[in-house]
Amino acid sequence: MEDIQSILTSSALSLQNISDSADLDVEVLLCHVLEKNRSYLRTWPEKQLSRTQLEQFKQLLKQRQQGQPIAYIIGKREFWSRYFYVDSNVLIPRPDTETLIELCLQLIQHKPNAKLIDLGTGSGAIAITLAAEYPKLKVTAVDNSTAALKIAQHNALLNHTSGIRFLQSNWFDQIADESFDFIVSNPPYIAPDDPHLNLGDVCHEPKCALIAEQHGLQDIMLISKQSQRYLNNNGYLILEHGYDQKQSVHNILQKHQYQNIQCLHDLSNQPRISYAQWQTLK
Structure with a gap:
């Protein structure tokens, strides 16, 4: 032995x-x-x-x-000091996304009973983490993949966050006429011809959760436009994006008349999280 x-x-x-x-x-x-x-x-x-x-x-x-990625082999990944089950139907949660969590927690503390929707929830890491940190938060998590939703629901049970509403929807397509204080998303943002798609863990992850047309910006453009209808006055749209997309995302948010546009850097000091407010009362 x-x-x-x-x-x-x-x-x-x-x-x-x-x-x-x-x-x-x-x-x-x-x-x-x-x-x-x-x-x-x-x-x-x-x-x-x-x-x-x-x-x-x-x-x-x-x-x-x-x-094969380590997370898929052992079936779990740690994120924000919690464990999440993952398989090849969902993206592997990454430390850089914890920057998004930090921002959300700072903003939510001023409105702990707010309504929040997580678009493209995948493993549920974002929605579940925020619901666990702020139990009074009213969280909706959507994904277009039924397999991903099953994983997210399983992770909600594992992490004792039973109050999350899970819905199958292509972004807002199946969302009723309601509004939210926070819209958060880690959408697909990699261009179809990006060479990084053939490297490391990424080449084993679901392409539908990674790739977006129009240089990786198609889904960010769609979410930015549709979110106008679903955000409360002074509500926040919070987006994760590529390290080289800061200016493009800023331009998209500006085009759709969002206010107070800002960008945070990730653990590698790369611009990663852009956020802005929607003001319905001008």
């Missing part, structure tokens, strides 16, 4: 040409098999795996060697 340290060393070497985080990837896979945290690996490096554990680990490692 092999011990933890030898497995970590040899397995990380096998991922060097596949992953920029080979050591971490192997640790995550091994922790998943052992049902332990990473500190356990450092505390017990001489601990030997059982035959069953070793076989299970080798199967997971093979998937990673084939390029």
Whole structure:
């Protein structure tokens, strides 16, 4: 039998040409098999795996060697200190989206019983996180994918946020005549010919949640236009977008007469979250 340290060393070497985080990837896979945290690996490096554990680990490692994202292999991803189930029907929640969460929490604190809609909810990470942080918040989460909605509903149960309303809708198509204080979205914003689509985890994620026509701006343009009808006076539209789309998104929001347009930078100091207010009373 092999011990933890030898497995970590040899397995990380096998991922060097596949992953920029080979050591971490192997640790995550091994922790998943052992049902332990990473500190356990450092505390017990001489601990030997059982035959069953070793076989299970080798199967997971093979998937990673084939390029499968870690989150899909182990079926979960941490986001805002909570775990979310994910599979190939939804995008993998990313740390940069936590910038959107930080902004929303700052804005919602002034109106904790507000109405919020999350467009294209996917795994539900945004809607569920906000509902968990502000239990009085009235949250609606929509997605055009029935598979994604099932995952989001499952994650709502996992994270004890049973009050979220889930609806199948292509953006606002199935939304009744109602209004919201906050409209948030992490929509598709990658251009169809972007070379990043063939790199890393992205090439395994659902293309419908990644790609937008018109240089990646089609869905942002549509949401910006349609949100006018659904926002309360002084309500906020909050959008995640590509690092190189700040000016284009600003121009779109300006064209549709939004006010107080601003942009926040992500963890890599790239412009990532644009937001603005809609004022119906001029």
